Amino acid sequence: QQQVKQSPQSLIVQKGGISIINCAYENTAFDYFPWYQQFPGKGPALLIAIRPDVSEKKEGRFTISFNKSAKQFSLHIMDSQPGDSATYFCAASMQSSYKLIFGSGTRLLVRP
Amino acid sequence: GAGVSQSPSNKVTEKGKDVELRCDPISGHTALYWYRQSLGQGLEFLIYFQGNSAPDKSGLPSDRFSAERTGGSVSTLTIQRTQQEDSAVYLCASSPFRPGETQYFGPGTRLLVL
Numbered sequence: 001q002q003q004v005k006q007s008p009q010s011l012i013v014q015k016g017g018i019s020i021i022n023c024a025y026e027n028t029a030f031d032y033f034p035w036y037q038q039f040p041g042k043g044p045a046l047l048i049a050i051r052p053d054v055s056e057k058k059e060g061r062f063t064i065s066f067n068k069s070a071k072q073f074s075l076h077i078m079d080s081q082p083g084d085s086a087t088y089f090c091a092a093s094m095q096s097s098y099k100l101i102f103g104s105g106t107r108l109l110v111r112p
Numbered sequence: 113g114a115g116v117s118q119s120p121s122n123k124v125t126e127k128g129k130d131v132e133l134r135c136d137p138i139s140g141h142t143a144l145y146w147y148r149q150s151l152g153q154g155l156e157f158l159i160y161f162q163g164n165s166a167p168d169k170s171g172l173p174s175d176r177f178s179a180e181r182t183g184g185s186v187s188t189l190t191i192q193r194t195q196q197e198d199s200a201v202y203l204c205a206s207s208p209f210r211p212g213e214t215q216y217f218g219p220g221t222r223l224l225v226l
Contacts, residue, residue, distance in 0.1 A: 043203055043217030089154060097167070098143065100215060102154035
């Protein structure tokens with residue numbers, strides 16, 4: 001029940017296209033859903049996060065869509081750029097807790 | 113300001129040796145976390161500190177793993193009698209105060225046990 005399932009494992013998108021990464025969770029007590037971006041040799045960095053009181057959050061080219069009833073959330077990267085090529089992790093936690101439960105990651109490659 | 117720093121950045125050791133990994137959190141951050149990232153895998157929570165106390169050590173894989181934090185700042189993760197399956201990237205993160213706040217990650221220590 002603590003798992004966060006992430007798909008796809010890898011994704012190739014042409015420059016200018018839309019990248020979509022999906023995550024699903026079981027624990028309905030989760031109330032914080034961040035996405036982290038990780039470049040090779042670097043630690044993960046927070047990209048965008050959402051709480052379940054909203055269904056969508058947009059920051060620049062990055063959008064989180066959240067479906068509470070389906071217990072799913074997704075990251076959309078609009079106008080994908082080669083510089084977006086990285087590994088993306090979804091995660092979940094409870095506000096009262098301290099540990100992030102991470103998905104297994106998606107390796108995104110944006111071709112020029 | 114300065115981010116989370118970790119040292120060493122890379123560590124190669126022989127099976128059976130002990131290793132110490134260091135984390136310097138962002139100044140003023142009272143919460144500190146250790147995670148492990150195995151090749152091609154997500155991040156696995158190991159331990160959490162609030163100040164110098166570790167309320168939850170349940171993520172530590174075995175009693176060969178231990179961690180401490182001193183002065184509410186620097187933390188050290190120690191792995192005794194290393195095994196090949198300990199090879200991974202060990203990541204440290206810190207957050208300002210309360211659980212659930214954004215965690216800021218360091219670059220990690222890449223540990224290879226031969």
